[in-house]
Amino acid sequence: MCQLLGMNCATPTDITFSFRGFSQRAGVTSDHCDGFGIAFFEDKACRLFVDNQSAVESPIAELIRNYPIKARNVIAHIRKATQGKINLENSHPFIRELWGRQWIFAHNGDLHDFTPELSGRYTPVGNTDSERAFCYLLDHLIARFGFTEPSLEQIFDALAEISPSIAEHGTFNFCLSNGQALFTYAVTKLHWLVREYPFKPAQLIDLDVEVDFSEVTTPEDRVAVITTEPLTQNEVWAAFQPGEMILFQHGQPVKRTLTHIERLERERLNPELKRVTLADKY
Numbered sequence: 001m002c003q004l005l006g007m008n009c010a011t012p013t014d015i016t017f018s019f020r021g022f023s024q025r026a027g028v029t030s031d032h033c034d035g036f037g038i039a040f041f042e043d044k045a046c047r048l049f050v051d052n053q054s055a056v057e058s059p060i061a062e063l064i065r066n067y068p069i070k071a072r073n074v075i076a077h078i079r080k081a082t083q084g085k086i087n088l089e090n091s092h093p094f095i096r097e098l099w100g101r102q103w104i105f106a107h108n109g110d111l112h113d114f115t116p117e118l119s120g121r122y123t124p125v126g127n128t129d130s131e132r133a134f135c136y137l138l139d140h141l142i143a144r145f146g147f148t149e150p151s152l153e154q155i156f157d158a159l160a161e162i163s164p165s166i167a168e169h170g171t172f173n174f175c176l177s178n179g180q181a182l183f184t185y186a187v188t189k190l191h192w193l194v195r196e197y198p199f200k201p202a203q204l205i206d207l208d209v210e211v212d213f214s215e216v217t218t219p220e221d222r223v224a225v226i227t228t229e230p231l232t233q234n235e236v237w238a239a240f241q242p243g244e245m246i247l248f249q250h251g252q253p254v255k256r257t258l259t260h261i262e263r264l265e266r267e268r269l270n271p272e273l274k275r276v277t278l279a280d281k282y
Contacts, residue, residue, distance in 0.1 A: 002092070002108045003032055004190065005076040006175040006226035008182040008248035013223050014068035015040075017211050019076060021204035021231045023065060026055035026078045029206040035091040036061055038076040039104040040069045041179040046102050050091040073177045077106040082129075089126035093175075094134050096122055098141065099149035101178045105134040108228055109171030109188070119143075133166055137176070152181050153255065156247045159183055160257050164243060175226060181249040184226050186240035191230050193237050194252055196222040202232045222251030 005022045007015050019038070027033045036058060037050035047069065055061040055078050077092035093106040107130035114129050121142065122135035140162045141155065150158075159176070166172050167187045176183040184190065195202070199213035199221075226248070230237040240246070247255040 002077055002079045002106075003030075003228040004106055004108045004173065004175050004226070005074075005228075005231075006177075006182050006184060006248075007071075007074040008177075008224045008226075008251055009072045010222040010251035011218075011220055012070035012072055013221065014070050015074045015076070016065060016068050017202070017204070017209070018225055018227070018231055020065050020209060021206040022076060022227065023055040023061055023078065024206035025229075026061075028056055032078040032080040034079040034086045035088075036076070036078045037091050037093050037106070038064055039074065039093045039095070039177075040071040041073040041102075041104070041177060042071060044101040044179055046071075046095070046104060046179065048093065048095055048104070050088060050093075052086055052088050052091055073179055073182050075104050075106050075175045075177055075182075077108075082110040083127070085127070087126070090128045090131070092130060094125075094131050096134070096138055098138055098178070099147070101149075101180075103138065103176065103178050105137070105174060105176045106130075107133060108173040108190075111166065111169040111172065114166070114169040129170075133172070133174075136166070137162065152247065152249070156183065156245070156255055159185070160245045163245060167243070173228070181247055181254075182224070182226070183245065183247055184240070185245040187242050189228050190226065190240040191228070191237040192224060192226045192240070192246070192248075192253070193235055194222065194224050195235075196251065201234070203234050204231060205233045206231070224248045224251050224253065 033054040035052040036055035040047045051058040051060045093104045111129040116136045124131040173186045197219040201212040203210040245257045
């Protein structure tokens, strides 16, 4: 399957360090060679780069590794095709407009017998299960909120409600952003960490590269990095629990769903809480 990389920051930050290691998994340290893409948000819009070449071989990927584009939200993807041809229209991340903002989505996994009825407002361009799931998520948000933009917490609750039903069809790990925050969901592998003051050195797993972030940051900087497999060998990465959704904003997790064990324990202590929303703040 594919691999995901997301970044959410308190101040505009470049992703060159993480992407250098991540892109090695597209043919050097792993075999995710069937295309890549990366999106950098600038307020409501974003710069989107996709290629059906490997992120190791693509000249576009080489540009990203060496050009420090700064953004508060970034989503990257390297593909190992399970559904759909190896071509440009099937390369993640995918982009659509909703409530006057561009939305970016990338998926890791494989959904079987997933043929939801779509409204027609959002139609897949390619033939992947991933893009179909993206269109379905956006249809769900429109059905829930209409054409008035809701709050991030309302969006989070709606995504937490619909995502488990999609995950019933297989593996559904994703990163989703509208430029304001980063929504993340995992049923299998996804990890995260926060880098903040006082910053320390970090050493990549997939490449012999180390950066001392204390030399290139300020106390105002804070960066959350989300990835399928940990990128560094000297930092502590937290693993998502199966079925966990986390909202990242300003470089830190601000809301998450309860894990299954947490929910059962909470309901055991107070049965009335079964009627409370699944989402809790950190």
